Amino acid sequence: MVSSNGQEKIELKKGPWTREEDQKLLAHIEEHGHGSWRSLPAKAGLQRCGKSCRLRWTNYLRPDIKRGKFSSQEEKAIIRLHALLGNRWSAIATHLPKRTDNEIKNYWNTRLKKRLTRMGIDPATHKPKETPGGLAQSRQAAVISHMAQWETARLEAEARLVRESKFLSKLQLLQKISVPPPPPPACLDVLKAWQSSNTGLFVLDSPTSTLNFSINSVGGVGKLNGYVEEKGMLNNLVQDDNISLCSMNNLEASMDPTLLSSECYNSGTSSYAGELEDNKNYWNELLNLVTSPVESPVF
């Protein structure tokens, strides 16, 4: 086949990857890295589009991918995160180490979503579909909605931070400023803090997501703090995080009775505490049901 500009146009292959194709892709990336995905297929001798190669690599071939069944902890994490983030699979994958967004999305759509539906819970809103106890449930919904709003604000703050840090890196490169080794990263990500006290999940390292704020990738939080402070942004970020952390603590407290004495919880108003008590019951029931052997599929 010949294209309009006279160059030979190779028919691109679609569909399932063969072992030979996998080996070619793996060998090429191991030797050269992926570089530009668009030009990779030609270099690797593959009759695939770059996008297909990227997907195959990120969702299947990467060595740091954990495959196989999801643990109950992972299931809980997905449900919790989906309640907060909705269908933002890449963001969810950020907090589930070695799981791809595609895998999480599939798992949600084929299993968890159905399980919640069977339980009479709307998987989109995480609220009971029927509302026999209307008032308490609407308050639960309000609390979750409130948390979701803060979580959204937090994500936006993180995105802003990355943008600023990239700018800073370029600036420093240009000015050739030497800086001391960066201090330990500020605990920007509240879910990481959540992790450290709880499930052992939620490290910010996902095979697919770009929502990775490791100190190495952004040139160091130390540099960043200096820049952000200078720009008068640090206060905003800190405020974002405090509030977000508070909301996340409350959410976690609402799911784990042992955390009900958390600082944020205690500092809340009595009415808010009441809402959280309702919320605690809701989540405990939900998670018990979801993780119960009767409801869990047999693997």
Next chain:
DNA sequence: AACAGGATCAACCGCCCCTGT
């Protein structure tokens, strides 16, 4: 054993955002 329907998951598609020019 054969078939139908459901479940699963790899892969594709289209859209959007970011970056460089």
Next chain:
DNA sequence: AACAGGGGCGGTTGATCCTGT
């Protein structure tokens, strides 16, 4: 400011596997 290219994301599809009859 406008445009193009590259890459990422979420939704969807279709092939395959599984299970029940």
